[in-house]
Amino acid sequence: MTESLPESLPEVPRAGGVQSLARAFELLETLADAGGEAGLSELADRTGLAPATIHRLVRTLVGLGYLRQLPSRRYTLGPRLVGLGETAARQFGRWATPVLDELVAAAGETANLAVLDGDRAVYVAQVPSRHSMRMFTEIGRRVPLHCTGVGKALLSALPAGESAAIVERTGLPAVTPTTITDPGVLAAELAVARGRGYVLDEGEQETGVRCVAAPVTGPHGSAAVSVSGPVSRMDDATVARIAPLVVAAGRRLGSLLASA
Numbered sequence: 001m002t003e004s005l006p007e008s009l010p011e012v013p014r015a016g017g018v019q020s021l022a023r024a025f026e027l028l029e030t031l032a033d034a035g036g037e038a039g040l041s042e043l044a045d046r047t048g049l050a051p052a053t054i055h056r057l058v059r060t061l062v063g064l065g066y067l068r069q070l071p072s073r074r075y076t077l078g079p080r081l082v083g084l085g086e087t088a089a090r091q092f093g094r095w096a097t098p099v100l101d102e103l104v105a106a107a108g109e110t111a112n113l114a115v116l117d118g119d120r121a122v123y124v125a126q127v128p129s130r131h132s133m134r135m136f137t138e139i140g141r142r143v144p145l146h147c148t149g150v151g152k153a154l155l156s157a158l159p160a161g162e163s164a165a166i167v168e169r170t171g172l173p174a175v176t177p178t179t180i181t182d183p184g185v186l187a188a189e190l191a192v193a194r195g196r197g198y199v200l201d202e203g204e205q206e207t208g209v210r211c212v213a214a215p216v217t218g219p220h221g222s223a224a225v226s227v228s229g230p231v232s233r234m235d236d237a238t239v240a241r242i243a244p245l246v247v248a249a250g251r252r253l254g255s256l257l258a259s260a
Helices: 019-033 040-047 051-064 080-107 149-157 160-170 183-196 236-259
Strands: 067-069 075-077 110-117 120-127 199-202 209-215 223-230
Touching (some): 019 040, 149 183
Antiparallel strands (some): 067 075, 110 120, 110 223
16 A cells, blocks of 8 residues: 655755745746746746646745736746836945945946846946046846846856856847857857956947956856946056956955855
8 A cells, every 4th residue: 555645745944944935936036047938837847846836836926926927828027026126226236336436436437237137137236437428327227148248247157058058048149240149259258258257348239338347256146347438448458457456346246245
């Protein structure tokens, strides 16, 4: 005679936490990584959770407004996450502003902070340079990863397999004549960036703009810091001077995050 299992097993906290809560966040992150939309079976395959568990979590998250069911019966991130994300981004930006202020004072050009959001980067903070001609990026703007300094810095902080998977999903559309559109060329550049700690954007998103960017090191997710300016001021000597400042700012922001 075989012993039947109970219909639902008691949930065991993970490392002192609540397992159901950890699973709910895992589900949200998995959905974001899947491009923001997925079906129940796809979520089960990606997370390794039982379909019954997925169904229970999804039903709860839909009821709370953190997920939304589409007419196709697939699920996408819900509207309640928008307000949370915007508030978190503003708080993150305010926290980072003193470091960006110091970076602008030392580098002389505009400094930006961006975070990884799915397969794109979103700007969460900026301190403009004192020059009358300067770079300006709207806070909250989402940009591709392959053609921006912050985007390539974010890709360089990921394992090579993960960055390659993003590139495969998004492609490498040309934005300017200098945009990298060859996956092999981009992979080689990211490998170099991992060794030296920073990347360059050579007018790949906006002609006439040069950017130095570095990942924010630390365990609390993916972020990147950058300094950008017109090519008339960002010559090779200036880039060589600024690059260590950007790398140091990334490390400092990472240290502050880790101790927060």
